[in-house]
Amino acid sequence: ERYRQQRAAGAAVYDSDSGSWSVYTHDSVKRILADYEHFSSQMQENPSEDEPIEGSILRRDPPKHKQMRSLIAKAFSAKVVEGMEPQIRKIAEELLDRAASSGSLEVVSEFASPLPVIVIAELLGVPSEDRELFKGWSDDLVGNDYARYLQCQKEMAAYFRIQIEDRSKQPTDDLITALMQSCMADENGLSELEVIGMCILLLVAGNETTTNLISSMIMCLERSPETYGELRRDRGLIPGTIEETLRFCSPVQVMERRVKADMDWNGHAMQAGQRVYAFIGAANHDEGVFADPERFDVTRSPNPHLAFGQGIHFCLGAMLARLEAKVALHVIVDRLERIQRLEDGPLERLNSDMMFGVKRMRIQV
Numbered sequence: 001e002r003y004r005q006q007r008a009a010g011a012a013v014y015d016s017d018s019g020s021w022s023v024y025t026h027d028s029v030k031r032i033l034a035d036y037e038h039f040s041s042q043m044q045e046n047p048s049e050d051e052p053i054e055g056s057i058l059r060r061d062p063p064k065h066k067q068m069r070s071l072i073a074k075a076f077s078a079k080v081v082e083g084m085e086p087q088i089r090k091i092a093e094e095l096l097d098r099a100a101s102s103g104s105l106e107v108v109s110e111f112a113s114p115l116p117v118i119v120i121a122e123l124l125g126v127p128s129e130d131r132e133l134f135k136g137w138s139d140d141l142v143g144n145d146y147a148r149y150l151q152c153q154k155e156m157a158a159y160f161r162i163q164i165e166d167r168s169k170q171p172t173d174d175l176i177t178a179l180m181q182s183c184m185a186d187e188n189g190l191s192e193l194e195v196i197g198m199c200i201l202l203l204v205a206g207n208e209t210t211t212n213l214i215s216s217m218i219m220c221l222e223r224s225p226e227t228y229g230e231l232r233r234d235r236g237l238i239p240g241t242i243e244e245t246l247r248f249c250s251p252v253q254v255m256e257r258r259v260k261a262d263m264d265w266n267g268h269a270m271q272a273g274q275r276v277y278a279f280i281g282a283a284n285h286d287e288g289v290f291a292d293p294e295r296f297d298v299t300r301s302p303n304p305h306l307a308f309g310q311g312i313h314f315c316l317g318a319m320l321a322r323l324e325a326k327v328a329l330h331v332i333v334d335r336l337e338r339i340q341r342l343e344d345g346p347l348e349r350l351n352s353d354m355m356f357g358v359k360r361m362r363i364q365v
């Protein structure tokens with residue numbers, strides 16, 4: 001409802017308290033995210049060495065962004081991701097089997113959260129026993145404690161520095177080795193700190209987001225038993241279900257940019273240094289683009305949602321996230337006749353304005 005009112009308020013809405021802008025319509029969110037000439041992704045003037053994420057690809061503008069992206073794309077290729085499918089299936093099946101013996105599954109902590117953490121740990125080539133550590137870091141990074149946020153980037157940097165040292169002595173066939181080989185090969189490549197930033201970003205950008213995609217998908221299907229029945233009869237609806245969940249429950253609700261120089265943007269006087277919040281979650285419910293936007297419709301076509309962003313920063317992990325969601329849903333549809341919640345009452349949402357997801361949901365298996 002708040003998003004609907006804000007969309008009606010115009011292309012950009014100024015908040016004089018924080019001196020920042022917010023955009024809510026599909027058209028303006030799409031344009032702001034793609035317009036790197038006027039809107040920078042670098043939020044800090046001089047990112048410090050203590051915050052590798054601030055110096056990572058997510059926060060860089062061209063030409064540095066392009067250099068990083070092409071180096072990383074070599075290591076994190078479609079072939080590498082597609083090759084993960086059998087392992088992802090095995091992990092998803094094991095997680096469900098473990099729950100089956102108890103008769104119930106807590107969707108978030110027992111399925112949607114461990115799945116992406118184990119997958120990225122295997123891809124990077126770090127022991128999956130370390131996943132409690134990763135989970136703790138992911139939580140601290142999206143939490144509200146700034147001291148913890150900084151401390152945890154230090155811990156992660158130290159962790160990956162050791163991983164990189166190990167592989168410079170003994171290369172393996174994992175993603176860290178591939179990143180080192182493609183990124184640090186010559187003087188035109190990336191620094192060790194930049195590779196560390198990339199490892200951290202891969203670890204954290206993909207976990208919470210994919211967890212929320214998978215659990216929201218199960219939540220939407222629990223609320224729509226007819227759709228679940230159709231999926232059981234026709235697995236061809238699975239990709240549409242994933243896209244519609246991305247639109248309907250966008251895991252990343254908002255991304256930020258910084259105005260590069262004073263300018264007039266659609267009649268709004270924006271000033272250098274001001275922040276702009278692009279509300280992806282609102283754009284994906286824009287009634288001007290999506291007919292009947294509050295309806296969860298797995299046959300919606302086209303479905304031009306902006307859940308993975310737009311333009312040069314378009315999510316590097318989109319293929320992996322879609323693959324994990326697809327395999328997760330296949331495994332569930334294969335095994336569960338229906339999705340039945342074991343508790344009554346409303347589901348509790350994550351208390352975050354940035355991320356959308358449910359805290360927990362117990363279902364029968």
Ligand code: HEM
Pocket residue numbers: 033041057058059069120201202203205206207209210213250251252255256306307308309310312313314315316317318320321
């Ligand atoms: C960028 C969303 C999963 C890695 C982005 C952006 C969005 C996004 C909106 C654009 C940020 C911007 O424009 O500033 C999501 C969602 C996911 C997901 C909704 C799951 C459903 C993943 C996964 C990985 C990943 C699994 C990797 C393992 C990245 C990276 C970038 C990025 C590295 C930065 C790309 C660049 O700056 O060029 N993601 N993501 N994401 N994502 Fe994802």
